[in-house]
Amino acid sequence: MSFFKRIKDKLTGQSEAVSEKFRTGLEKTRTSFTSKVNDLVKRYRKVDEDFFEELEEIMISADVGVHTVLDIIDELKDVARTRNIQDPAELKSAISEKLAQMLHKEGNDGSLNIQSSGMTVILFVGVNGVGKTTTIGKLAHQLKNDGKSVLLAAGDTFRAGAIDQLEVWGQRADVDVIKHQEGADPAAVVYDSIKAAKARGVDVLLCDTAGRLQNKVNLMNELEKVKRVIQREVPGAPHEVLLVVDATTGQNAMNQAKTFGQSTDVTGLVLTKLDGTAKGGIVLAIRHELDIPVKLVGLGEKIDDLQPFDPDQFVYGLFSFNEDEEQN
Amino acid sequence: MAFEGLADRLQSTLQKIRGKGKVEEADVKVMMREVRLALLEADVNFKVVKDFIKKVSERAVGQEVLKSLTPGQQVVKVVNEELTALLGGEQSKIAVSSRPPTVVMMVGLQGAGKTTTSGKLANHLRKKQNKKPLMAAADIYRPAAIKQLETLGKQLDMPVFSLGDQISPVEIAKQAVQKAKEDHNDYVFIDTAGRLHIDENLMGELKQVKEAVKPDEILLVVDSMTGQDAVNVAESFNEQLGLTGVILTKLDGDTRGGAALSIKAVTGLPIKFVGLGEKMDAIEPFHPDRMASRILGMGDVLTLIEKAQVTVDDEKAKELQKKMRDMSFTFDDFLEQMGQVKKMGPLDEILGMLPGANKMKGLKNVQIDDKQISHVEAIIQSMTKYEREQPEVINASRKKRIAKGSGRPIQEVNRLLKQFEDMKKMMKQMSGMMKGKKKGGMKFPFM
Numbered sequence: 001m002s003f004f005k006r007i008k009d010k011l012t013g014q015s016e017a018v019s020e021k022f023r024t025g026l027e028k029t030r031t032s033f034t035s036k037v038n039d040l041v042k043r044y045r046k047v048d049e050d051f052f053e054e055l056e057e058i059m060i061s062a063d064v065g066v067h068t069v070l071d072i073i074d075e076l077k078d079v080a081r082t083r084n085i086q087d088p089a090e091l092k093s094a095i096s097e098k099l100a101q102m103l104h105k106e107g108n109d110g111s112l113n114i115q116s117s118g119m120t121v122i123l124f125v126g127v128n129g130v131g132k133t134t135t136i137g138k139l140a141h142q143l144k145n146d147g148k149s150v151l152l153a154a155g156d157t158f159r160a161g162a163i164d165q166l167e168v169w170g171q172r173a174d175v176d177v178i179k180h181q182e183g184a185d186p187a188a189v190v191y192d193s194i195k196a197a198k199a200r201g202v203d204v205l206l207c208d209t210a211g212r213l214q215n216k217v218n219l220m221n222e223l224e225k226v227k228r229v230i231q232r233e234v235p236g237a238p239h240e241v242l243l244v245v246d247a248t249t250g251q252n253a254m255n256q257a258k259t260f261g262q263s264t265d266v267t268g269l270v271l272t273k274l275d276g277t278a279k280g281g282i283v284l285a286i287r288h289e290l291d292i293p294v295k296l297v298g299l300g301e302k303i304d305d306l307q308p309f310d311p312d313q314f315v316y317g318l319f320s321f322n323e324d325e326e327q328n
Numbered sequence: 329m330a331f332e333g334l335a336d337r338l339q340s341t342l343q344k345i346r347g348k349g350k351v352e353e354a355d356v357k358v359m360m361r362e363v364r365l366a367l368l369e370a371d372v373n374f375k376v377v378k379d380f381i382k383k384v385s386e387r388a389v390g391q392e393v394l395k396s397l398t399p400g401q402q403v404v405k406v407v408n409e410e411l412t413a414l415l416g417g418e419q420s421k422i423a424v425s426s427r428p429p430t431v432v433m434m435v436g437l438q439g440a441g442k443t444t445t446s447g448k449l450a451n452h453l454r455k456k457q458n459k460k461p462l463m464a465a466a467d468i469y470r471p472a473a474i475k476q477l478e479t480l481g482k483q484l485d486m487p488v489f490s491l492g493d494q495i496s497p498v499e500i501a502k503q504a505v506q507k508a509k510e511d512h513n514d515y516v517f518i519d520t521a522g523r524l525h526i527d528e529n530l531m532g533e534l535k536q537v538k539e540a541v542k543p544d545e546i547l548l549v550v551d552s553m554t555g556q557d558a559v560n561v562a563e564s565f566n567e568q569l570g571l572t573g574v575i576l577t578k579l580d581g582d583t584r585g586g587a588a589l590s591i592k593a594v595t596g597l598p599i600k601f602v603g604l605g606e607k608m609d610a611i612e613p614f615h616p617d618r619m620a621s622r623i624l625g626m627g628d629v630l631t632l633i634e635k636a637q638v639t640v641d642d643e644k645a646k647e648l649q650k651k652m653r654d655m656s657f658t659f660d661d662f663l664e665q666m667g668q669v670k671k672m673g674p675l676d677e678i679l680g681m682l683p684g685a686n687k688m689k690g691l692k693n694v695q696i697d698d699k700q701i702s703h704v705e706a707i708i709q710s711m712t713k714y715e716r717e718q719p720e721v722i723n724a725s726r727k728k729r730i731a732k733g734s735g736r737p738i739q740e741v742n743r744l745l746k747q748f749e750d751m752k753k754m755m756k757q758m759s760g761m762m763k764g765k766k767k768g769g770m771k772f773p774f775m
Binding site: 060128130131160162165182248251273275278 | 365368441469477525587699
């Protein structure tokens, strides 16, 4: 199915409400991009070196990693050569096809691995200030609405006020929070939370952790310990290790994905703050180089501002086209 | 791909060009491509990069580089100079109002580190300038944000003004300034909620706060990991509020921090401080030259040297040198020396400041764990005084005892002894070579 067909189906399909949210959330991202790509296509009569250079700049400005951009450009040049494409407008669809394809890799549909029976444990990791606690609050609310029983583990025992912050989210989502004192061992908090979750027969346990920069070896070791405790106490867990990434982050997100991936085997990304002007293009590079899929997207501060990631619409947001062109 | 220092990259590019005898104008173009990639990888905004490359190219083609015998290094020099110049001078001063209190407003996106930075700055002013700051909790939106500032206040033993989360930030700011006047606080830090620069309502609120309390400083707090969008954020905040400066946070990470250059280039605002950790004293003045090297991936040697100067005791260093020369270096001295290194901070942090450390042979991907040092310490501390002075007496049964005492495997004890032996050999060679003029680069067993 072609990219546009897919998009159209999606926009007219049942997921309309979700689409709408995604669309409005990405409004800012899209408008700036629409003008850029369309402008580029209009200004060039021929696909040439300069055209590719400008295209490169547009992608770089979206924080798609430099190396990934160079790879994409090379492939597009190949496409242009083999299909003998001269008209920039014609190449435009090849561009979005290529990007959507990158996010659409086989074998992973990007949905959360929630067990149909037994307890699901999800561990949240990431650097400081990306929105881990907020994401947990929103996800708890969603899962609860889906009829799951949810418990939160206040594993950020380091940052001032972090436990209180999670508790507020717990109240909003109407789920319980297991906590210790500030400064306590996060692995112990998680251990107690698992015990409590088992005793209460909870469906999903969401574990918060303190933000940490990936080059702090001690803190990364601490995180490994938390994961080991989960592995030991619940067979097959954690079912997801979600790395929360701020969409405004640049190339460093790649380092984050690599290092957190090494110590905790990250299974997916949550891309937050995508309602700003940042494009979060680095997730393309992360998918490209490390094959870690984006699973959720944060589009605001409200409790229902967390959405499943939709690769097509994400790319659509990056390289959107005018309404009339969608018909083609 | 891990980043390689610009110098190395230019070197390898030049090797391809070599054999031509002289570097030509076209070759400068090739080199500029490398510079461009290096800057883009460091998250410098692509427009800023474009302008920058143009400038550097002009200088490079303007004979400076072409005539040089070491064009690669010359390019690095030119790039470094231009970068440093662009990053501006050191301006780590916070305004002082003629009519106290001086009001400082902290603004920025969500999660940039405003609250932590407020605490650090207030603490810095109190410690370095003997000021009496008051912190005001004006983030009424994020859950527990007020609690966070209050907790920091408690930790620092610093007053925090708050009215809960039901009162408007404008009112909180006003009353905080009033309170500061009454209590004779000379600074008020207003910690505002994180917000998107495109959120008209919330940006409007900041304008109202500004209108109400007429701050002497409006500081934009920016995460140093920010990518291309840093330009939009800084420009937008600046246009709407009229900022007076920027603070870069989380620079203790492994980001190259190109955002610093982008922001400086488009707004012209001074970067006043940088945040380097989660502890309340982890804030430092901004050094353009160091930032330039960092962006280029050349390491932060100056900070390292500074750290060493502060922490390493001069007397002790001399004594150690003498011991190295006359070969009376013992495990006790070794222990002492390790203590000195440890005082400089976590080892991986120190290594990160060394240029090229990330690709040094054997160090690649090796994570230096401070625990390993503790292990070495434990082994040495499990030796008797006699053994520490005469390690050659350590036989199998002594080894067993040391291993037991330190709780480490016997292989580790063996390794340490071997490394100590090698080190002594190396010292012998070195002292023979340079008669103790300079301190040589020693290898530590835990590296």
